[in-house]
Amino acid sequence: xxxxxxxxxxxxxxxxxxxxxxxxxxxxxxxxxxxxxxxxxxxxxxxxxxxxxxxxxxxxxxxxxxxxxxxxxxxxxxxxxxxxxxxxxxxxxxxxxxxxxxxxxxxxxxxxxxxxxxxxxxxxxxxxxxxxxxxxxxxxxxxxxxxxxxxxxxxxxxxxxxxxxxxxxxxxxxxxxxxxxxxxxxxxxxxxxxxxxxxxxxxxxxxxxxxxxxxxxxxxxxxxxxxxxxxxxxxxxxxxxxxxxxxxxxxxxxxxxxxxxxxxxxxxxxxxxxxxxxxxxxxxxxxxxxxxxxxxxxxxxxxxxxxxxxxxxxxxxxxxxxxxxxxxxxxxxxxxxxxxxxxxxxxxxxxxxxxxxxxxxxxxxxxxxxxxxxxxxxxxxxxxxxxxxxxxxxxxxxxxxxxxxxxxxxxxxxxxxxxxxxxxxxxxxxxxxxxxxxxxxxxxxxxxxxxxxxxxxxxxxxxxxxxxxxxxxxxxxxxxxxxxxxxxxxxxxxxxxxxxxxxxxxxxxxxxxxxxxxxxxxxxxxxxxxxxxxxxx
Amino acid sequence: xxxxxxxxxxxxxxxxxxxxxxxxxxxxxxxxxxxxxxxxxxxxxxxxxxxxxxxxxxxxxxxxxxxxxxxxxxxxxxxxxxxxxxxxxxxxxxxxxxxxxxxxxxxxxxxxxxxxxxxxxxxxxxxxxxxxxxxxxxxxxxxxxxxxxxxxxxxxxxxxxxxxxxxxxxxxxxxxxxxxxxxxxxxxxxxxxxxxxxxxxxxxxxxxxxxxxxxxxxxxxxxxxxxxxxxxxxxxxxxxxxxxxxxxxxxxxxxxxxxxxxxxxxxxxxxxxxxxxxxxxxxxxxxxxxxxxxxxxxxxxxxxxxxxxxxxxxxxxxxxxxxxxxxxxxxxxxxxxxxxxxxxx
Numbered sequence: 001x002x003x004x005x006x007x008x009x010x011x012x013x014x015x016x017x018x019x020x021x022x023x024x025x026x027x028x029x030x031x032x033x034x035x036x037x038x039x040x041x042x043x044x045x046x047x048x049x050x051x052x053x054x055x056x057x058x059x060x061x062x063x064x065x066x067x068x069x070x071x072x073x074x075x076x077x078x079x080x081x082x083x084x085x086x087x088x089x090x091x092x093x094x095x096x097x098x099x100x101x102x103x104x105x106x107x108x109x110x111x112x113x114x115x116x117x118x119x120x121x122x123x124x125x126x127x128x129x130x131x132x133x134x135x136x137x138x139x140x141x142x143x144x145x146x147x148x149x150x151x152x153x154x155x156x157x158x159x160x161x162x163x164x165x166x167x168x169x170x171x172x173x174x175x176x177x178x179x180x181x182x183x184x185x186x187x188x189x190x191x192x193x194x195x196x197x198x199x200x201x202x203x204x205x206x207x208x209x210x211x212x213x214x215x216x217x218x219x220x221x222x223x224x225x226x227x228x229x230x231x232x233x234x235x236x237x238x239x240x241x242x243x244x245x246x247x248x249x250x251x252x253x254x255x256x257x258x259x260x261x262x263x264x265x266x267x268x269x270x271x272x273x274x275x276x277x278x279x280x281x282x283x284x285x286x287x288x289x290x291x292x293x294x295x296x297x298x299x300x301x302x303x304x305x306x307x308x309x310x311x312x313x314x315x316x317x318x319x320x321x322x323x324x325x326x327x328x329x330x331x332x333x334x335x336x337x338x339x340x341x342x343x344x345x346x347x348x349x350x351x352x353x354x355x356x357x358x359x360x361x362x363x364x365x366x367x368x369x370x371x372x373x374x375x376x377x378x379x380x381x382x383x384x385x386x387x388x389x390x391x392x393x394x395x396x397x398x399x400x401x402x403x404x405x406x407x408x409x410x411x412x413x414x415x416x417x418x419x420x421x422x423x424x425x426x427x428x429x430x431x432x433x434x435x436x437x438x439x440x441x442x443x444x445x446x447x448x449x450x451x452x453x454x455x456x457x458x459x460x461x462x463x464x465x466x467x468x469x470x471x472x473x474x475x476x477x478x479x480x481x482x483x484x485x486x487x488x489x490x491x492x493x494x495x496x497x498x499x500x501x502x503x504x505x506x507x508x509x510x511x512x513x514x515x516x517x518x519x520x521x522x523x524x525x526x527x528x529x530x531x532x533x534x535x536x537x
Numbered sequence: 538x539x540x541x542x543x544x545x546x547x548x549x550x551x552x553x554x555x556x557x558x559x560x561x562x563x564x565x566x567x568x569x570x571x572x573x574x575x576x577x578x579x580x581x582x583x584x585x586x587x588x589x590x591x592x593x594x595x596x597x598x599x600x601x602x603x604x605x606x607x608x609x610x611x612x613x614x615x616x617x618x619x620x621x622x623x624x625x626x627x628x629x630x631x632x633x634x635x636x637x638x639x640x641x642x643x644x645x646x647x648x649x650x651x652x653x654x655x656x657x658x659x660x661x662x663x664x665x666x667x668x669x670x671x672x673x674x675x676x677x678x679x680x681x682x683x684x685x686x687x688x689x690x691x692x693x694x695x696x697x698x699x700x701x702x703x704x705x706x707x708x709x710x711x712x713x714x715x716x717x718x719x720x721x722x723x724x725x726x727x728x729x730x731x732x733x734x735x736x737x738x739x740x741x742x743x744x745x746x747x748x749x750x751x752x753x754x755x756x757x758x759x760x761x762x763x764x765x766x767x768x769x770x771x772x773x774x775x776x777x778x779x780x781x782x783x784x785x786x787x788x789x790x791x792x793x794x795x796x797x798x799x800x801x802x803x804x805x806x807x808x809x810x811x812x813x814x815x816x817x818x819x820x821x822x823x824x825x826x827x828x829x830x831x832x833x834x835x836x837x838x839x840x841x842x843x844x845x846x847x848x849x850x851x852x853x854x855x856x857x858x859x860x861x862x863x864x865x866x867x868x869x870x871x872x873x874x875x876x877x878x879x880x881x882x
Contacts, residue, residue, distance in 0.1 A: 029874075094748070196712060196882070206869055209611040212639040213867075214618070356612060360619050367620035375606075375625060453608040454616050458578060458625070469607060473586045474751065 002347045002386055006225050008361030009218045009353075016215025024219040034223065037200045040120060040192075041185040041231070047125045048181045049174055051274065052132035057162075058267055059502070060140040062258050070271045071137070071502045072495045077278035078130040078440075079491035081447035083190030084467065084483050086123045088285035089114060090194055098285070120197035126278040127191070128184050131440075132177030134498075135398055138436060139173035140166075141501065142402050145256055158258060171238070172401060176394045179235045183352040183390070186224060186231075200224050201354040208356060221357050228352035232345045286483050293477020301466055302481040310462040311489065313377060313452070314445035317384030318392075318438040324385050325392035325437065330422075332393070333400035347393050350386040355450035358387055363454055375457055383451040388444050392437035399433025400426070432501070439493040446490035463489070576602045577814045580617065580626040582610025582636060583801055591830050595821045601814045610636045617645060617806070627809040628818055630671075630801075633718075634863035637668040637802050646804040647812070649819065656823050656841050660858040661800050670800030671822045672837035675851055676719050677786040677796060679757045679772050680764040690764065690787045694795025695727070697764075698738025707744035708753045708765030711881040715750065715768050719797050721872045725861045726794045729875070736879045746881075751775075758784040766795075769851060773836035776849070792857040799863060800840065 013021045024030065058064045059071040077085075092098050093114050100111050114122070147169065151161040192199040200220060207217035260267055294300075325347070332344040350358050362383050366374035373379050403426065411421040427434075449464050456462070461469075463486040470479035581588055585607045596603055606613070606626075614636040617624050629646075631637050640646055646667035654666055661670035678690060678697075691697065697707060710716050724732040745762050747753045753765035754772050760783075769786050776782050789795035803822055805815040821827055828839035832846045838853060839846050846852070876882045 090748075203870070206873065208615055209609070209869070212611060212614055212618070212636065214615065356615075359612075360615055363616045364619040367623040367625075371623050374623070450612065453606075454612060458604040458606045465607070469585045472609070473584050474749075475586055478586070 001382070002349050002389060004350075004365055004386060005353050005358045005361040006222075006349050008364055009221045009225065009357065012214050012218035013222055014215075016219070020215065021219045024216050025223055030220065030223060033198065033200050033203055033220075034227065036117075036198060037186065038227065040117065040124070040197065040199060041182045043117075043121050044124045044128065044185045045178050045182045047121070048129035048132050049178055051125070052129045052177065053136055053167075053170070053174065055129075055271070055274070056133050056136040056140055057166075058260075058271065060137055061256070062260050062267070063264065064260060064271070065264055065268045066271075068499065068502045070268070070275070072498045073275045073279060074271060075130045075134060075494055075498050076491045077127050077282075078134075079443050079447070079487050079494065080127055080279070080282050081190060081449075081464070081467075081486070082123060082127055082188055083194070083449070084286065084487070085127050085282045086119075086191040086194040087471070088282040089119065089123055091285050092281050098288075115196045117197055119195035120192050120199070123191040123195060124185050124188060126274075128181045131180040131184070132174060134436060134440070135173040135177035135180075135394070136170055137498075137501075138395075138432065139170050139398065139402070142399075143169055148256070173398055175235050175238050176398050179231065179348075180351075180391060180394060182231050183228060183348060186227060186352045187354050189354050189356075200227075204354055205356065214360075217357075221353060224353060225349065228348060229345075231352070232348060236341065236345075283484070283487065286480050286487075289476040290480035290484060293480055296477060298475070298477035300481045301470060301478045302463075302485055306461055306463050306466055306482060307485060307489065309456075309460055310446055310464065310486065313380055313384075313456070313462060314442045314490070316377065316381045317388070317445035318442035320381050321385050321389055321392040321441040322396070322434055322438045325389055325396055326434075328389070328393050329396035329400055333397050334405065344393065344397075348390045351388065351390045355387065355448065359383060359451040359454045362386070362451065366455065375455060377457065377460075380452065380455045380457075383455050384441070384445045384448065387448065387451060388441045391440045391444060392434075395433045395437030395440060396430060397433075399430040403429045435497060439497050442493055443490040446486060574600075574602065575811050575814060576604050577627050577811050577818060578625050579603055579605045579628045579630055579818070580613045581605050581607050582613045582629070582631040582633075583607075587835055588630065590834070591822075591827055594826065594830070595818060599814075599817055599821065601817065603818075614640055618643060622808055624806055624808075626806050627811045627815045628803060628805055630803050630822075632801050634670065634800050634802060635867050637663065637804055638863065638865070639867070640804060641665050641667050645807055647807045647809065649805065650816065653816070653820060653823065658840065658842075658853075661798070661840050661863075662802070663804075664862070668802050668804035669819070669823075670802040670840050672828070672831040672835070673798045673800045673840050673853075673856065674715075674837055675769045675788060675796050675798045675856060676715070677767060677769045677788050677851070678764045679754050679767050679784055679786055681757050681760050681762070682783045682785050684760060684763045687785065687787055692790055693793045694766070694789055695735060695793075698735060698742065700742075702744075702764075703742045705743055705745055706763040707739065707742060708747055708756050708762035709739065709744050710747045710749050710753060710766075711876055713749050715799070716766060717869060717872050717876070718799060718866055719766070719794070720876065721866045721868060722794050722797045722859060722861055724868070724872065724875070725865070726859055733875060733879060736876070736881060740879060740881055754784065758782045769838075770836035773847075773849060777836075786851070788851050788855060790855070790857070792859045794859045794861075796856070798838075798856050798858055801837070 055074055059067055059074065064070060090097065093111060095110065095113065097111070100108065103111075113119075143166065148161050148165050151165045156164065187201060189201045189205055192202045193205065200223070204217050204220050204224070207213045207220065328344055328347050331340040362379060366379045370379070407425055407429075408421050411425045412418070416424070447464055449468055452462055452465055453468070456465075463482045466482040467479045467486060470476070470482070579592065585605075589605075592603055592605060595601070608616075610632040613629065614631065617626055617629060617640060620626070629637070629640065641663050648667050649669065651666070654662060654669055657669045661673060662668065678694070680687075680690060691699075720732060720736070723735060727735065745756065747756065747765070750767040750771045751774075753762070753767050754775055756762045757765050758775065764787070769788075772784060772786050803819055805812070805819060809815050823841050825844060828841050828844040831837045832839050832844070832850060836847070836850065838850055838856065840853065842853060873882070
């Protein structure tokens with residue numbers, strides 16, 4: 001199923017004849033685009049990692065003031081669709097934007113241009129770094145603290161321990177998050193079009209939009225698939241063969257808290273700056289449109305039906321994606337080999353392609369092969385699975401890797417069947433990963449646009465389609481209310497999840513012996529006890 | 538209730554909503570099965586904000602039920618091509634002639650009645666007789682009426698390269714889609730080198746660069762520029778709220794490429810199960826009330842002769858298309874390359 005878009009592209013590209021396909025692919029322009037797009041993906045990925053890893057450490061392992069609030073807020077930019085976020089950036093920071101107007105009395109005539117590479121880099125980094133943040137946070141919480149304690153005992157300082165012990169342990173989670181960021185950058189259309197960066201997706205859209213040249217667009221799409229394969233190979237190389245689970249049974253203790261000392265407030269200020277740019281600017285601009293629209297008597301365009309449609313389609317999308325991801329993740333984590341690697345990689349095929357390509361491939365498949373479900377919610381949910389499966393696979397796989405297989409072996413030895421072991425031993429341990437994965441897919445489905453427009457039942461409108469509908473005619477006042485509802489509702493599960501997780505962490509060094517609530521029996525079913533070490537500093 | 542209970546509650550609430558949505562939302566897939574007569578399925582590349590009122594009026598007047606799928610024109614056209622013979626669409630209502638031309642050349646449209654076709658001037662409909670324009674939009678120069686008389690404006694957009702317009706007097710939006718469609722037309726009429734020379738000439742006059750048409754219109758009214766290249770209807774939107782706005786539109790005469798007209802139009806899908814209803818929809822769009830609606834609500838130019846249009850709109854008989862086929866304006870990639878090479882985007 002996940003390979004459907006790639007298959008469709010091959011059929012369409014071949015339509016135009018092999019010569020044209022080769023000419024398109026081999027043209028100097030294609031090569032230039034390839035370099036530009038790959039450059040953007042590398043830049044966005046590296047910056048995301050550089051932002052997210054310290055942020056994850058600050059919000060999980062330190063006495064940062066307002067740590068729990070930052071933990072939630074710093075994850076939320078993910079809920080802002082790039083077509084809203086980049087638009088708000090242009091409105092705020094563009095050549096005639098609000099910020100220039102504020103600065104004009106101070107003699108500022110012109111802001112540095114946000115168009116092209118810098119703007120696309122900024123916007124994509126700010127709206128996708130939480131992919132890395134979330135995976136690294138999850139890993140940091142589940143790391144076996146005894147490794148770090150051992151390092152300290154052996155005389156290494158805080159910094160050296162972080163570099164030599166903690167960071168290497170975080171490698172799978174960093175690469176898992178970075179992979180999502182890189183592929184998201186390859187597939188994004190909203191930011192690159194609004195900020196005018198000539199990327200592969202933008203050119204593929206131009207082929208569809210202006211020329212309806214499906215075979216040229218398909219040839220370019222295939223190049224993008226090839227680029228995805230390269231990214232996946234790089235990721236596999238950096239994964240390595242190491243084991244990341246704990247080796248002894250009583251591992252799931254609370255990690256130690258590092259006091260930041262005089263860095264507490266500068267660190268909080270850095271968090272505030274990031275949240276200010278990534279969250280407050282976009283939401284502020286949309287709220288401004290809402291107020292201005294209401295003042296002008298614009299209709300709100302926000303109904304319970306829209307909310308219901310968005311929530312239900314996304315909830316089904318999330319549930320179906322997690323269900324489909326489960327076997328793929330188990331295969332990848334427990335039975336590493338050529339075949340399982342191939343299956344896992346194939347699941348990424350839909351993710352790096354622009355939404356319109358995946359949507360059209362499902363139009364092709366739906367209308368011609370399964371007309372009974374075409375333009376029903378079934379095919380819409382299917383499209384969401386094809387598009388966003390990797391988010392669920394990544395989250396579940398990372399959780400699985402941290403579960404010691406000997407637990408499963410023990411369960412099997414004690415007479416439980418394979419299925420019962422999966423249900424009563426593995427599932428509870430992997431539940432946080434599955435929940436995180438479903439929250440992530442839910443949020444991404446909420447903001448999805450091209451597939452929703454083409455594949456939802458006729459007349460089935462969602463918050464995202466309503467935002468698109470109003471803003472495509474420049475009725476920003478009318479787009480504002482559904483846009484705000486979209487961001488807030490899609491962020492809610494993610495926010496609750498982050499909050500719930502950070503409640504289980506020690507809030508400050510002083511509370512080292514008692515947690516804020518009783519330990520959840522399900523999540524820590526196999527953790528030995530609530531014993532926590534005194535903070536080491 | 539602690540926060541910890543919120544998540545499960547939220548999940549169950551969502552699922553409940555999902556279940557409700559499921560019972561109400563799904564029947565949309567198969568059209569025509571209802572007891573109240575057939576349903577006409579319309580794919581609309583024009584946005585709901587613009588055309589929903591007129592479609593409701595159609596339902597009210599004819600008693601024909603409709604189902605409308607809204608989306609971007611090109612994606613809709615792509616979907617119709619991919620759907621092939623199984624397309625649920627009966628009618629395609631598109632924002633521009635290019636998409637209609639693409640479907641026509643793939644043989645996806647059924648022939649329209651000659652009587653219906655004749656209501657629209659041949660320059661605004663398909664040469665194959667299978668789609669027609671419903672309303673038009675013209676490229677114009679918007680100018681500040683305090684700074685310029687209309688007589689000061691040239692008869693051809695090509696003459697804006699003159700020194701008279703040097704030094705920030707002009708405004709343009711090179712990244713805007715309708716400007717780029719004009720440049721594509723310019724490449725057809727003046728050739729690749731002619732188009733390049735025009736772009737370089739305007740660039741040498743140091744024009745002010747804007748995001749979009751509406752920003753140019755506002756700048757012209759504010760006297761920030763003397764003239765700028767836009768679609769005609771943005772000025773009308775501004776004037777509807779502020780009749781004293783000091784700007785006017787200049788239409789380039791004699792089929793000058795500067796006043797290229799693009800149309801929003803409609804075609805009936807080949808193999809539709811509702812040919813009669815589809816035909817009535819096309820006729821309704823050409824009827825007096827619908828044409829009036831486009832003139833007064835979206836400030837587009839009615840394409841049916843004899844409709845008493847808003848007197849401030851460019852009259853239909855003054856519109857003269859340059860000698861090009863609208864459906865052939867499809868090489869945007871080449872235009873983007875040229876704009877990049879000249880260094881204006």
